[in-house]
Amino acid sequence: MNSINISLSESMKAFVEEQVAKGGYGSVSEYLQELISQDQKRKAQEYVEELLIEGLESGEAIEVSDEWWEQKRTNLIDKLHQGK
Numbered sequence: 242m243n244s245i246n247i248s249l250s251e252s253m254k255a256f257v258e259e260q261v262a263k264g265g266y267g268s269v270s271e272y273l274q275e276l277i278s279q280d281q282k283r284k285a286q287e288y289v290e291e292l293l294i295e296g297l298e299s300g301e302a303i304e305v306s307d308e309w310w311e312q313k314r315t316n317l318i319d320k321l322h323q324g325k
Contacts, residue, residue, distance in 0.1 A: 249257065257269055266272040303309075 257272060260266070261269055261272045264272065266275070
């Protein structure tokens, strides 16, 4: 695993150390990895939401039924088999 050095103010350092102690983290590194992981998940969720909104605004609405999904599955399976 690679390492990164960061500089923190004394108050931020104290806050991080307090979170490690209270949050059951084994180290500052574990705590920061968790924060980064949560941020990655949040950004991925935001991206998916942007794509969904873009899709909703992209054209005329259609009714989506079980039959519609079945046709989509069938078409996808056919395309996958054609590619082999």
